[in-house]
Amino acid sequence: MSSNEEGWKEIAPAGVCSKSSKLFLTGDWKTYMPIRDKAKCTICLTCVVFCPDGAIHWHPEKGDIEFALSFCKGCGICANECPTKAITMKLEQE
Amino acid sequence: MKKLVKQERVAMSGDEAIAYAVKQSDVDVVAAYPITPQTIIVEKFGEYVADGEVQTEFVCTESEHSALAASLSASATGARTFTATASAGLALMHEMLFVTSGCRAPVVMAVANRALSAPLNIHGDHSDSIAQRDSGWIQLYVENAQEAYDSVIQAFRIAEDFGVMLPIMVGLDGFTVSHTLENVETLPDEVTKEFVGTRLLPNVLTHENKKVPFKLDPDNPMTMGPMALPNYYFEFKRQQDEAMKNALAVIQKVNDEYAELTGRKYGDGLVETYRLEDAEIAAVCIGSTAGTMKTVVDELRQEGIKAGLLRLRVFRPLPVEEIRTALENVKAVAVLDKSLSFGGNGGAVFHEVRHVLYDSKAKPYVVDYVYGLGGRDASPRELRGIYQDLLQIVNKGVQNPIQYLGLRE
Amino acid sequence: MNSQEWKFTSKDIAATPDLFLSGHRACAGCVPATVLRLVMKATRGPTIVTEATGCMEVVSAIYPYTSWATPWLHTAFETAAANASGIEAALKIMKKKGKVKQEHVDVIAFAGDGGTYDIGFQALSGAVERGHDFLFVLYDNEAYMNTGIQRSGGTPHGASTTTTPAGKAVPGKLQYKKPIAEIMVAHDMPYVATASPYYWRDLLTKVRKGLEVEGPAFLHVLAPCPRGWRSDPAKSIEYSKLAVETCVFPLWESVNGQCQLSVPSRLIALAPQKKKPVTDYLRGQGRFRHMFGPQGKKLLEEMQLITDEKWQRVLKKCGMEKQP
Numbered sequence: 018m019s020s021n022e023e024g025w026k027e028i029a030p031a032g033v034c035s036k037s038s039k040l041f042l043t044g045d046w047k048t049y050m051p052i053r054d055k056a057k058c059t060i061c062l063t064c065v066v067f068c069p070d071g072a073i074h075w076h077p078e079k080g081d082i083e084f085a086l087s088f089c090k091g092c093g094i095c096a097n098e099c100p101t102k103a104i105t106m107k108l109e110q111e
Numbered sequence: 112m113k114k115l116v117k118q119e120r121v122a123m124s125g126d127e128a129i130a131y132a133v134k135q136s137d138v139d140v141v142a143a144y145p146i147t148p149q150t151i152i153v154e155k156f157g158e159y160v161a162d163g164e165v166q167t168e169f170v171c172t173e174s175e176h177s178a179l180a181a182s183l184s185a186s187a188t189g190a191r192t193f194t195a196t197a198s199a200g201l202a203l204m205h206e207m208l209f210v211t212s213g214c215r216a217p218v219v220m221a222v223a224n225r226a227l228s229a230p231l232n233i234h235g236d237h238s239d240s241i242a243q244r245d246s247g248w249i250q251l252y253v254e255n256a257q258e259a260y261d262s263v264i265q266a267f268r269i270a271e272d273f274g275v276m277l278p279i280m281v282g283l284d285g286f287t288v289s290h291t292l293e294n295v296e297t298l299p300d301e302v303t304k305e306f307v308g309t310r311l312l313p314n315v316l317t318h319e320n321k322k323v324p325f326k327l328d329p330d331n332p333m334t335m336g337p338m339a340l341p342n343y344y345f346e347f348k349r350q351q352d353e354a355m356k357n358a359l360a361v362i363q364k365v366n367d368e369y370a371e372l373t374g375r376k377y378g379d380g381l382v383e384t385y386r387l388e389d390a391e392i393a394a395v396c397i398g399s400t401a402g403t404m405k406t407v408v409d410e411l412r413q414e415g416i417k418a419g420l421l422r423l424r425v426f427r428p429l430p431v432e433e434i435r436t437a438l439e440n441v442k443a444v445a446v447l448d449k450s451l452s453f454g455g456n457g458g459a460v461f462h463e464v465r466h467v468l469y470d471s472k473a474k475p476y477v478v479d480y481v482y483g484l485g486g487r488d489a490s491p492r493e494l495r496g497i498y499q500d501l502l503q504i505v506n507k508g509v510q511n512p513i514q515y516l517g518l519r520e
Numbered sequence: 521m522n523s524q525e526w527k528f529t530s531k532d533i534a535a536t537p538d539l540f541l542s543g544h545r546a547c548a549g550c551v552p553a554t555v556l557r558l559v560m561k562a563t564r565g566p567t568i569v570t571e572a573t574g575c576m577e578v579v580s581a582i583y584p585y586t587s588w589a590t591p592w593l594h595t596a597f598e599t600a601a602a603n604a605s606g607i608e609a610a611l612k613i614m615k616k617k618g619k620v621k622q623e624h625v626d627v628i629a630f631a632g633d634g635g636t637y638d639i640g641f642q643a644l645s646g647a648v649e650r651g652h653d654f655l656f657v658l659y660d661n662e663a664y665m666n667t668g669i670q671r672s673g674g675t676p677h678g679a680s681t682t683t684t685p686a687g688k689a690v691p692g693k694l695q696y697k698k699p700i701a702e703i704m705v706a707h708d709m710p711y712v713a714t715a716s717p718y719y720w721r722d723l724l725t726k727v728r729k730g731l732e733v734e735g736p737a738f739l740h741v742l743a744p745c746p747r748g749w750r751s752d753p754a755k756s757i758e759y760s761k762l763a764v765e766t767c768v769f770p771l772w773e774s775v776n777g778q779c780q781l782s783v784p785s786r787l788i789a790l791a792p793q794k795k796k797p798v799t800d801y802l803r804g805q806g807r808f809r810h811m812f813g814p815q816g817k818k819l820l821e822e823m824q825l826i827t828d829e830k831w832q833r834v835l836k837k838c839g840m841e842k843q844p
């Protein structure tokens with residue numbers, strides 16, 4: 018990354034950002050990761066609503082959710098708020 | 112040669128002339144807070160708004176800091192924006208001045224130059240805007256109401272130029288120019304409107320990988336004013352400095368274009384030389400004092416003394432080449448400072464002129480006269496005394512490099 | 521689409537694309553981030569966002585990365601409302617001059633404690649007095665978190681912050697939480713509301729109402745910060761629920777000065793036995809830990825008293841005080 022930074026002649030004025038943060042994967046921050054027990058999950062989507070990082074995606078066409086672990090920081094809010102306790106936080110194996 | 116446009120002579124003060132120029136320049140947003148001696152600008156503009164004579168959103172903000180924040184934000188949304196202030200108001204804007212230039216917003220601001228507190232003083236000196244010379248704003252200083260009118264109109268063109276895209280402040284001496292009635296030749300509305308044109312926007316690359324007009328627009332989202340860490344901040348600042356360099360030529364070009372239209376030009380746009388071609392002694396000054404100095408120079412010339420004057424119309428960007436060339440053959444230079452950098456060995460204009468002349472072939476003597484602080488008048492006799500001193504200096508060298516003109520010891 | 525027509529099911533919310541994007545650098549468990557995500561999900565059309573300096577501004581725009589799918593401007597710490605004023609004025613006049621394509625553009629200003637209670641207050645008060653059409657959202661994490669958890673006008677009484685630590689001589693912040701929402705009501709403004717992210721439907725409805733109002737709207741959202749509150753990140757949303765259940769943070773809205781309790785708080789007003797003791801909320805937050813020590817009993821009693829007094833005041837304002 019650092020060797021590819023633009024010089025002063027190339028960057029946009031006023032700091033107009035050139036990259037979406039979706040390219041910045043915060044998933045490596047986590048120590049714990051969410052594991053979902055599909056049997057207990059009622060697809061209430063509470064976890065999708067509360068995730069500070071928008072790291073749980075609802076796929077209506079599949080009728081299911083997906084954990085975007087590349088953004089998940091392992092805060093555990095999803096596990097704490099899940100009404101059926103379908104999510105548990107487990108130590109991420111490296 | 113193109114025919115000059117027919118102009119109408121109106122009696123106006125500097126403040127009124129500026130309000131009139133803004134009225135004619137198709138400005139979208141004026142966000143301002145009143146402060147003496149700028150109040151007439153906003154009051155006059157308020158009248159235009161109340162009478163439905165302008166298509167402008169007039170936002171009476173609750174402070175100057177918010178006035179500039181609102182101006183900057185309006186400009187970022189694509190609007191042509193104007194504001195005005197003086198003294199403490201400009202000082203309160205200090206933080207936002209840097210933000211405005213950093214965001215490359217071409218805001219035009221009139222500054223009715225006035226002394227800074229403490230003690231409180233409402234009269235004219237340059238300490239307010241000279242103290243902001245590092246802020247990344249283009250700085251123009253006018254000599255009279257006519258130039259105030261002309262310069263504000265030119266300012267929109269200068270600031271909005273794609274190679275510049277910097278905010279610009281036009282300084283006029285508090286009370287001396289802001290409140291004194293003069294004859295001002297004004298352009299017809301449609302001529303001014305055509306000269307300033309519509310605000311055009313350069314294209315920038317956004318995070319959606321599109322090159323779109325530089326403004327806040329939901330159709331083409333962009334993020335302005337982010338945090339830039341040490342690995343990027345420096346490059347943005349370098350860009351601003353480059354834009355300042357580009358401004359030199361743009362100011363000259365706009366000055367020339369305006370002269371074709373009106374018959375009026377202000378030197379080459381950057382500096383105005385007065386009887387300097389064969390001058391042996393010269394003074395350098397900013398603002399309305401130049402008017403008195405020109406009279407003094409004429410008197411001296413009558414007596415056979417080769418005196419001249421250099422008026423800096425533009426202080427930022429500093430017209431380095433123009434200053435050096437103008438003072439090339441002068442033997443002794445007196446710089447007039449209507450502000451003081453405490454503990455800095457003289458005033459800012461002195462520092463900068465001296466540093467420019469450091470590289471000239473013939474090194475003239477350069478001395479400083481701090482004068483007029485808090486609006487104290489400098490009489491023709493006192494100003495003439497400066498040239499008397501210069502004559503002595505040519506023969507005997509410098510005794511007092513920094514003097515305070517008109518100060519009671 | 522107005523707030524009556526719009527659907528607030530979790531499926532609709534979940535299906536609405538995020539305008540506050542993943543990849544921002546907020547701490548794990550940061551509820552201000554949830555708040556911003558949810559507020560942006562409730563937008564109704566073209567929107568321009570402006571923000572004061574603070575946590576959310578800094579984590580969402582680190583050049584060259586941006587987490588904003590809408591136009592976004594940051595200028596300084598004091599200026600969220602002043603920015604909104606300038607943007608709104610520009611849109612207004614440019615629309616008149618035919619320079620704006622969109623039928624209507626909403627302007628939202630986000631700010632934290634500093635940008636609302638303290639350094640940003642002047643601009644907020646001025647913008648509201650001038651009647652600009654914009655929504656101001658305060659994400660209240662109750663201290664200057666971005667600069668290191670220093671006390672703000674929004675820090676509650678007794679909280680330990682880095683400039684008001686709970687020490688041997690002084691037990692945390694001595695002053696009280698500035699009643700910012702009530703101050704905004706006193707501005708005679710069209711819409712003021714308090715919200716908590718746990719009650720997300722209520723929050724989203726209030727965002728919509730705020731956007732729909734023609735004129736200024738103010739939304740005070742409690743946004744727990746696990747770092748600054750020194751609490752378990754996983755419980756951050758839970759704390760926003762407990763704050764309402766203990767009446768530390770009552771939910772209400774004021775429409776043209778007429779105040780009404782929102783459902784979660786109204787349920788407690790109607791069934792006072794449901795009101796939880798304030799210790800349920802304070803426990804587990806490191807910033808109140810000193811209240812659970814040997815010297816803490818008196819402090820806890822004081823906290824209950826403050827909470828009850830404030831609750832009574834809110835009830836009275838909403839016309840629901842208990843009949844003797």
